[in-house]
Amino acid sequence: MTANIPRQFFLKVEESKCQGHNRCYLICPELFDVDEYGTAKVIITGSIPIHLMGKAELAVQNCPELAISITEGLDSND
Amino acid sequence: MTKSIYGPVTNWDDDFDHADPAYNKNVHALWESMREKCPMAHTKRYGGTWLPLSYEMVRAIAYDPEHFSSEGVLVGTDKPPVPRPVGAAPPITSDPPFHTQARRLLLPSFSSKKISLMEDDIRHLCQDLLNRLVIDSSTSTIEVSSNYARLIPMNVIIKMIGLPLQDSELLFSFIKDLTEDVNLSPEKLMENRDRLDAYLDIHIADHRKNPRDDLISYLINAQLDGKNLDEQHIRGTIGLMFIAGIDTTWNMIGSTLWHLGHNPDDLTRLINEPEVMDTAIEEFLRAYAPVTMARIVTEDFEFYGHDLKKDEWVLLPYPAANRDPEAFENADTVQIDRGANRHTAFGLGIHRCIGSNLARLEFRVAIEEFIKRFPRFELANADEIEWSVGQVRGPRKLEVRILS
Numbered sequence: 169m170t171a172n173i174p175r176q177f178f179l180k181v182e183e184s185k186c187q188g189h190n191r192c193y194l195i196c197p198e199l200f201d202v203d204e205y206g207t208a209k210v211i212i213t214g215s216i217p218i219h220l221m222g223k224a225e226l227a228v229q230n231c232p233e234l235a236i237s238i239t240e241g242l243d244s245n246d
Numbered sequence: 247m248t249k250s251i252y253g254p255v256t257n258w259d260d261d262f263d264h265a266d267p268a269y270n271k272n273v274h275a276l277w278e279s280m281r282e283k284c285p286m287a288h289t290k291r292y293g294g295t296w297l298p299l300s301y302e303m304v305r306a307i308a309y310d311p312e313h314f315s316s317e318g319v320l321v322g323t324d325k326p327p328v329p330r331p332v333g334a335a336p337p338i339t340s341d342p343p344f345h346t347q348a349r350r351l352l353l354p355s356f357s358s359k360k361i362s363l364m365e366d367d368i369r370h371l372c373q374d375l376l377n378r379l380v381i382d383s384s385t386s387t388i389e390v391s392s393n394y395a396r397l398i399p400m401n402v403i404i405k406m407i408g409l410p411l412q413d414s415e416l417l418f419s420f421i422k423d424l425t426e427d428v429n430l431s432p433e434k435l436m437e438n439r440d441r442l443d444a445y446l447d448i449h450i451a452d453h454r455k456n457p458r459d460d461l462i463s464y465l466i467n468a469q470l471d472g473k474n475l476d477e478q479h480i481r482g483t484i485g486l487m488f489i490a491g492i493d494t495t496w497n498m499i500g501s502t503l504w505h506l507g508h509n510p511d512d513l514t515r516l517i518n519e520p521e522v523m524d525t526a527i528e529e530f531l532r533a534y535a536p537v538t539m540a541r542i543v544t545e546d547f548e549f550y551g552h553d554l555k556k557d558e559w560v561l562l563p564y565p566a567a568n569r570d571p572e573a574f575e576n577a578d579t580v581q582i583d584r585g586a587n588r589h590t591a592f593g594l595g596i597h598r599c600i601g602s603n604l605a606r607l608e609f610r611v612a613i614e615e616f617i618k619r620f621p622r623f624e625l626a627n628a629d630e631i632e633w634s635v636g637q638v639r640g641p642r643k644l645e646v647r648i649l650s
Contacts, residue, residue, distance in 0.1 A: 189592060
């Protein structure tokens, strides 16, 4: 029954929008890294761990360039 | 005394002047009243200047370098001395595609990880400056803009660039010339720029003879498309780094001390709950963002119902965007635990402040160390606070009383 499958959320950074403010990296280095040009990337594979959901949402709400999004979906590895 | 070109403002709605001393002093009330009447004000001053006051318009301008060139970023009585796409101080005055490569050249020197290595040094610097502050024994007051706030970015950036620290006062005078004295004759503006260029040329020549591990030597050796940077590019970038690297952070530290000096609840909370500092830093950046940028209109066109003319100036007030009630809840209230805070203190789009990691670190450490040393203080002589003039806003003279 699908009703018992836990909901899964995925994090995405659109590199073309990221301008290197590094707000996401400051808020949650467990989820994001930045390169020497400031561009952010998601460092987890798979869905967002439940204990980091709050921080992931804060990263979305603090990105000045609207480059980060969270989407609900099924893990493609399942 | 050099004569101003434009006189004091009597009508802020359609004859405003960002370089009238009354502007920065009253700016939050002015924006609110202007925003209600027309979110895009216009003045004939400086050859025609627009002031958009909504977050939405500021964002649209920042994202449209084709209509809004960065060739001129400081509104003044003369037009930019070096044409687009390079401009006088790459990459802040540059447009794409040149901008993209000129910027990539600098980004790694200011990356988050590289800058974070400087934290201990910056902390020691702040502690050292605090040790040297002389508290007036009869009034228990200290002046913290000149004697603390401005010295932190000066000490840090001068070392990174490779200019002599003993020239501090001269460098502060260049900053005033370029960012504050924009309402003088075009000849005077050019004279001021020439004075800075002559100074920088001496230090570039010296670095050519004696290379060092600093940003001047880095730029001398840097290449774009297999060629060394031309002299004007090197000089302009160094000028940019020291002006943008000092004035901005100085004002951020000063404005935050001003806020804490008359909001004792916020001060007490930061002392008792240091973990609030993460959001507090971003909230101060939102509420007291010091930097308004500018753009030049590249062709006649219509923008939000306004007829913009080629070569007019457009001020890009990120600090006003940060206080737009359409974009932020309780926009004019400082809430140091604000969670969602998409502020634009470091700009938006391709010109995001290159020094933002450094500025944030200096700002945070400066405040942390100050309140650790002086957990209780209040504004003294609040009527005598002097605010800067022009596009970079912050207190230039700020006295606080240390409480026991």
